[in-house]
Amino acid sequence: MPVVTAADSAAEFEFSWQRIGDAESLWLKGRELSARKNRLTVVLPGNPGAVSAYGEFASALRQLLDTDVVVQGHPGHAPHSTSTYELQHAIAHHAKQLDRHAAAYGEIVLLGHSIGAYMAVRAHQSAPPSSQEKIAVVGSICGTLSRFAPRGYVWCTLVSSRTGKHLLSTLVRALPNRLKTWLAPDPQILAECESGRFFDNIITLLRSEFRALEPELPAETLLELRDKALLVYATDDIYVTRATQQQAASLLETVSPAVSSVSTSTKSSATSLAALPAAPLLNQVKDSIDSTRVPAAVYVSSMADLTHSFCLYPRESMACAREIKRMIAARGLLNVADDDQEIQEISASEKVAQSRWPAEVLRQAPVHE
Template sequence: MTFGLLLPWVVTPSLNRCSLPPIAGSIPRLAYSKFSYSSRRRRYRLNRVIEDMESEKELMNEVKRPVDFRLSRVSGLMTEIMEIQAENPTFYVLFIPGNPGVVPYYKEFLESLHEFLDGNASIIAIGQISHTSKDWESGRLFSFQEQIDHKIDFVRQELESVKVPIVLVAHSIGSYISLEMLRKCSDKVVYCVGLYPFLTLNQQSRKQSLIGKLAASSIMSATASFLVATLRILPIWAARWLVSNTIGASWSDTALQATCSHLRQYHTMRNVLFMTKTEFRELAAEPDWEFMRENESKLAFVFGTDDHWGPLHIFEEISKQVPGISISIEREGHTHGFCCTVAGSEWAAQHVATLIKNRFSHLQSEK
């Protein structure tokens, strides 16, 4: 009888058939029924969690969108543009590259920035004139001032009708250009972020001095550009191998591709060096401290720890001359060429996004 209480049914050998359990056998059946209900609830909750995770993943995929590439004539000059257009942007980010001003270098940075800004901004990156994969301007050389005017013309040509605020984000010498753009477009630009800014010559840098001497000589510039252009005889795979085993050991595929497609062009290297020559003349003077003080709430700079283009003594001078400015030092081990690595691009994008969000939060609190 005790055995019968433990099993839902027993076999009677003599009759070779099943006999029904006693009434007490209904207790295990009730427990089993309760267990099944609990299991169904757990499975339901698990399915909901999985569905929520998949929905979140889909949302992130929607936010992280790839850049689009296009060509645009700005004041009649063919210009390389990379952009990510938001459906309903609350603001625009206009990115100004350094020198070389090859926008494909910044692909990972732009995509990450769009993601960290939660897809709320339309992002546009404009290349320097004739720092391109094709010689659209038939070998013409463009000065630093012409590059500045080109960016201002772009705002007036393509962003004049934009009703939302514009944020300028720039790299290296692009930071100087962004200051000039703020000067001319102050009614539309609400914030400028300069990454590893090159704002004035570093008299203490021997490397910068050598680059200046090379760029100042037309013969040396032409010779250097010709030597680099001879690498075009190499197939793309060989050129990538050469770059990755020399200057680009830690570079991303994007940076390797941009180097091989753009910097092996004679016209690009000539314009890189000519822009260097003319920008060095301009940056021999001190920065316009008065203008920076007047616009300190609109400015933010991020310096590196070991960067001859933006050395720490310039960081200290800015802190002294413009005490109210937002200024910081990157200590994550990235370099002036942050855009050449995925890690550097993502770090810079996240930092810039935080600065922009804080700026808009501050503007909102002032209303």
């Protein structure tokens, strides 16, 4: 892969692709160890797990957190995929990779988007204690940690049905290229979703999500992660209801009743979720918390200018990355400055380096099991 020079730094870095069995990952890695900290940020995509969609977000995280970044694809969500995989297979895959990352890096930031947040939480649980110790942050971005909101549930139910799957697959392939480009400006993402068994895996994963996700938040699990958990929500999200956001904030607010959970930035309009009343279903769990042993702040943010599909839009990707950095710095989870560092968008040369189409490029990549 080509080597490019970051616009905001004299340090060289490169985009590279890695095949791991029936999955693939996109890496942004410093060329020299001295040019970066011994830190890795792992991003687990949502569903579809189109790794290419997260290039701008990964670039922003690299700049803001001074870190290597890997967007770690789900098994089956790759152009060369030949089989289909359910949610538990994806969780097992990510847990195995986390263990590998922990052996190579001193600090790990684990971020999950949408169902990727659920995978991140469960993969962290599955990792051995020695690996868990190196994971400094477990972040949820528009995380579907419980059952979908009604609007999203209806849509996903239709899509995942046998008839809906056939109709949607036929429709996507029949759309004119100009319309496809309007719906998804990055042609690489479109090519990725139309290749191999990618589309079949979207539906297979979605159906297994329906079976796995509980009606309520995994309260006990979130409390176990309270020392490292960060939650970022979109104010209007078809998959995560306001009630669910309120439950998360109320749960964590009990952990630290004196501190506001609201974040503000020049690009986001935050609404105080911490001030909202506690959800009755969580009262028993909340009453059992010893608040003297927990962190000094709550880290739940609601961003009015964030959408569930933020990764498709450079401005939202950068705003989300900045918010994550702000929360990490405020909590002192990593040694990063709480400032308004500028972020450079991916340049034209970087986009070329990031791209791995035509497929021959990926077929030449080393395969790891």
